[in-house]
Amino acid sequence: MNHAVTMSNVHKVIDNFQLESIHLEIEKGTIAALIGKNGAGKSTLLNMIMNLFKTDGGDIQILGQSVLGEDESWKKNVAYLPQKLPLIVPFTGHEMKELTARWYPMWDESLFQKIILLFGIDLSANFKKLSPGTQQQLNLALVIARNAPVLILDEPTAHLDIPSKQVLNDLLIEWMDNGERTIILATHQVEDIQKLADYLVVLKDGHIAGQFEKEELIETYKRYWFSEPLEIPTLPGEVERKESSLVTNRPTEAEDFLRNENVRCSNTQTLELDEIVTMLLVK
Ligand SMILES: Nc1ncnc2c1ncn2[C@@H]1O[C@H](COP(=O)(O)OP(=O)(O)OP(=O)(O)O)[C@@H](O)[C@H]1O
Secondary structure, eight states: OOEEEEEEEEEEEETTEEEEEEEEEEETTOEEEEEOSTTSSHHHHHHHHTTSSOOSEEEEEETTEESSSSOOGGGGGEEEEOSSOOOOOOSBHHHHHHHHHHHOTTOOHHHHHHHHHHHTOOTTSBGGGSOHHHHHHHHHHHHHTTOOSEEEEESTTTTOOHHHHHHHHHHHHHHHHSSSOEEEEEOOOHHHHHHHOSEEEEEETTEEEEEEEHHHHHHHOEEEEOSSOOOOOOOTTEEEEOSSEEEESOHHHHHHHHHHTTOOOSEEEEOOHHHHHHHHHHO
16 A cells, blocks of 8 residues: 555535546655645545535545545544634643644644744744744644644745745655655745656636646746747647647657757747646646
C-alpha cells in the first residue's frame, strides 16, 4: 500500500456546488499541493477527506483505512489544519498546548517547543488577543507537533509574514525527512508550491482537472519567440498565442510541427511556475 490518501468516485452536492466523481491518489512520502481558483472546492475536498463533510457516495481512505465507517482509528494517522477554525478560543497558548498534547499519543513536545521558538510565540498570551498571523503560527505548531504521518494543511501561509513563510517551509521539509510522511496542502502561494510540492493537484469547478509531477510540468511548458508575425495553424498543445510568441505543453510535437512548416523560432524559453499555474487554472 503506497498511498497515504485515496479518493474513489467521491461526489457531493452542496447547495449549488457539486464535487464531481473525484478520483485521487496521494503517494506516501510526497507533498501534494492542491490548487484551484477561489470556490473551486479545495476546502470542501479536504473537509471530506477528514469526514467533516459527508460524501454522497464513493470511498475515502487514509493509509488504507476508510474514513467513512464506524471505526475512527484512522484519525490518529492524520493531523488537519482547516482554513478557518470554528471556535473562539478562550485559552492561552500554554493551555491550548496542554489540551492538545493530552489527546495525541504521538505528541512531540520538543518539536512543539522548537516551532514556538522559531516563530517567537508568547504562549502566555490569550489566543484571541494574538494577531491572525501569530494565531496561525500557534495553530501550525499545535498541528505539526501531533506528529501524525499524514498532515493536511488548508492555506497554511495565508496570514504569515515573509520570514515566517520561510520558517514554515524549512520546518515542513525537515519534518518530511524524518520518516515516511505525507503532506497535502491547499495553497494560493506559488512560493509554497515551488519550495514544497512534489505534485500539483488541480481542482476546477469541483472536478480534478489534472495531477502533475512538478518538475515534469516545468519541463512540459515552452514558449517560442518568432521574429515575424505568426501565420501558422494551431500548434500541438498550444495554450497561448501572442503576436510573436506561442506557448505549448507538447513541445516535442510542436517542434516537429514547426520544422515541417519550415518556421524558425528566434528564441525558446521555459516558463516560470506562476505562469504555468495560471495557465492550468484559467485555460
Ligand atoms: N457549508 C457550506 N454550505 C454551502 N455551500 C458551501 C459550504 N461549504 C462550501 N460551500 C460551497 O462550496 C464551494 C467551494 O467552496 P470551497 O471553500 O471548498 O472552495 P475553495 O477552493 O477552498 O475556495 P478558496 O480558494 O476561496 O478558499 C463554494 O461555492 C462554496 O460556496
